[in-house]
Amino acid sequence: MNQNSEAEIQMQYIQKCREFLEASDQPHPTFHIQNEGCQMNTIQTESVAAMMEQMGYVKVDTPEADAVVYNTCTVRENANQKIYGHLGHLKSIKKHRPDMKIVLFGCMMQEPHVVEKIRREYPYVSLVFGTHNIHKFPELYCRTLHSDSQIIDIWKDSDEIVEGMPTSRKYPFKTGVSIMFGCNNFCSYCIVPYVRGREKSREPQAIVHEIEKLVEDGVTEVMLLGQNVNSYGKTLAAPVTFAQLLTQVEQIEGLRRIRFMTSHPKDLSDELIGVMAKSRKICHHLHLPLQSGSSRILKEMNRRYDKEKYLALVEKIRCAIPDLSLTTDIMVGFPGETEEDFLETLDVVEKADYDTAFTFIYSRRTGTPAASMENQVPEDVVKERFGRLLSLVQEKGRRASSRFTGTVQEILVEEENREKGTLTGRTQHNLLVHFPGEPELIGKYVNVRLDTCRGFYYFGHIVRENEV
Ligand code: 5AD
Numbered sequence: 071m072n073q074n075s076e077a078e079i080q081m082q083y084i085q086k087c088r089e090f091l092e093a094s095d096q097p098h099p100t101f102h103i104q105n106e107g108c109q110m111n112t113i114q115t116e117s118v119a120a121m122m123e124q125m126g127y128v129k130v131d132t133p134e135a136d137a138v139v140y141n142t143c144t145v146r147e148n149a150n151q152k153i154y155g156h157l158g159h160l161k162s163i164k165k166h167r168p169d170m171k172i173v174l175f176g177c178m179m180q181e182p183h184v185v186e187k188i189r190r191e192y193p194y195v196s197l198v199f200g201t202h203n204i205h206k207f208p209e210l211y212c213r214t215l216h217s218d219s220q221i222i223d224i225w226k227d228s229d230e231i232v233e234g235m236p237t238s239r240k241y242p243f244k245t246g247v248s249i250m251f252g253c254n255n256f257c258s259y260c261i262v263p264y265v266r267g268r269e270k271s272r273e274p275q276a277i278v279h280e281i282e283k284l285v286e287d288g289v290t291e292v293m294l295l296g297q298n299v300n301s302y303g304k305t306l307a308a309p310v311t312f313a314q315l316l317t318q319v320e321q322i323e324g325l326r327r328i329r330f331m332t333s334h335p336k337d338l339s340d341e342l343i344g345v346m347a348k349s350r351k352i353c354h355h356l357h358l359p360l361q362s363g364s365s366r367i368l369k370e371m372n373r374r375y376d377k378e379k380y381l382a383l384v385e386k387i388r389c390a391i392p393d394l395s396l397t398t399d400i401m402v403g404f405p406g407e408t409e410e411d412f413l414e415t416l417d418v419v420e421k422a423d424y425d426t427a428f429t430f431i432y433s434r435r436t437g438t439p440a441a442s443m444e445n446q447v448p449e450d451v452v453k454e455r456f457g458r459l460l461s462l463v464q465e466k467g468r469r470a471s472s473r474f475t476g477t478v479q480e481i482l483v484e485e486e487n488r489e490k491g492t493l494t495g496r497t498q499h500n501l502l503v504h505f506p507g508e509p510e511l512i513g514k515y516v517n518v519r520l521d522t523c524r525g526f527y528y529f530g531h532i533v534r535e536n537e538v
């Protein structure tokens with residue numbers, strides 16, 4: 071079966087669902103959808119929402135709806151707990167709405183113990199599917215509409231990427247575009263390779279074609295997404311590097327800003343740094359997860375770089391792109407982490423000058439190598455270290471982002487604030503800026519002088535050309 075025909079088959083199921091709903095006693099049903107986790111999940115949530123809307127559902131903000139859909143995450147245990155909390159609440163809603171359909175999909179559903187628990191303890195959930203068969207949603211949902219029993223369909227893996235499924239987006243002018251799925255890195259703490267499967271890249275032509283269509287439709291900023299974009303294209307029949315893909319995307323006329331996420335430090339190439347430095351469109355923002363500053367812990371994490379290599383890489387990138395905004399992910403409390411190891415992490419934070427660092431407490435994920443390591447760090451020690459890391463990250467972040475005070479930056483205007491007459495937008499460095507202006511400017515680019523920095527955002531004013 072070729073890929074287009076799969077999308078076409080699913081469109082027919084959307085039509086079938088629509089006809090079924092129109093003929094029912096509830097011709098204008100409502101749905102509520104919620105996303106947990108990363109930006110790649112967000113795209114898949116938006117796609118499922120688009121399919122629901124094509125079936126005739128109207129989106130609402132409350133779970134008091136005819137259908138409730140959750141895209142789940144399992145990177146850390148607290149995301150799982152949140153879903154079980156939601157399910158408890160839905161049980162009480164379903165008591166007075168017995169026809170309500172409850173749908174769970176995404177990463178958490180790829181874990182056998184989770185599915186077993188849902189089967190046993192949450193029989194009122196209508197449909198469960200995973201990460202590999204999201205394109206089958208219309209077909210599965212059609213079955214759910216015709217059935218009162220729980221439907222579970224989890225695929226172990228898949229080498230197929232189905233193109234051409236419906237999509238929707240929050241902003242008309244910017245969006246994420248997945249360029250690859252899965253991960254082959256097997257960092258020892260991480261569940262992603264188990265729930266998202268082996269790395270698969272989309273064909274560059276499919277990506278470029280999608281972005282061209284988006285640009286025709288008003289998009290001027292794209293974020294290229296993958297668990298590790300630096301290894302994009304390695305597994306394609308005709309291999310392409312990520313830098314080569316960026317060069318192709320850069321040529322799309324009408325596209326003004328290109329972002330990407332996430333880069334793994336172990337394979338960030340000189341070719342990529344060169345392309346980024348030369349580009350007129352690639353934003354000077356790099357998300358480069360550190361995880362730990364201790365070379366010993368990095369080895370245990372299977373990250374395949376050490377503290378010195380990471381810092382040398384940061385220096386090399388800053389040399390090529392001096393105004394770079396650098397962000398990162400850092401984890402505290404990996405098994406066996408000592409005070410000395412933790413001090414190495416603080417040392418990298420001191421030296422790397424991050425604009426923002428996302429900080430996490432290590433979460434033990436069943437099935438990963440780290441889960442069975444001895445020396446799990448006691449909770450009180452982890453919490454204390456986490457507090458120290460957070461204060462340093464915040465202090466450094468405030469200093470790093472205030473370096474643009476007084477400069478004029480091009481801002482993509484995103485929305486009007488609650489306070490009327492004030493707009494919010496972002497610089498290419500991804501910094502938030504508030505400034506007076508009219509809502510007609512939403513989706514446009516304006517030059518704004520950044521007058522005052524308030525921690526992680528700025529207040530500014532629009533400048534006319536002759537003031538720049
Ligand atoms: N515990 C805590 N944080 C984790 N991350 C991934 N796995 C875990 C885990 N088991 C963090 C990493 C990654 C980010 C997306 O989530 O820092 O970069």
Ligand code: SF4
Pocket residue numbers: 253254255256257260261262263297298334
């Ligand atoms: Fe997880 Fe490591 Fe893959 Fe990122 S690169 S998704 S942390 S295994």
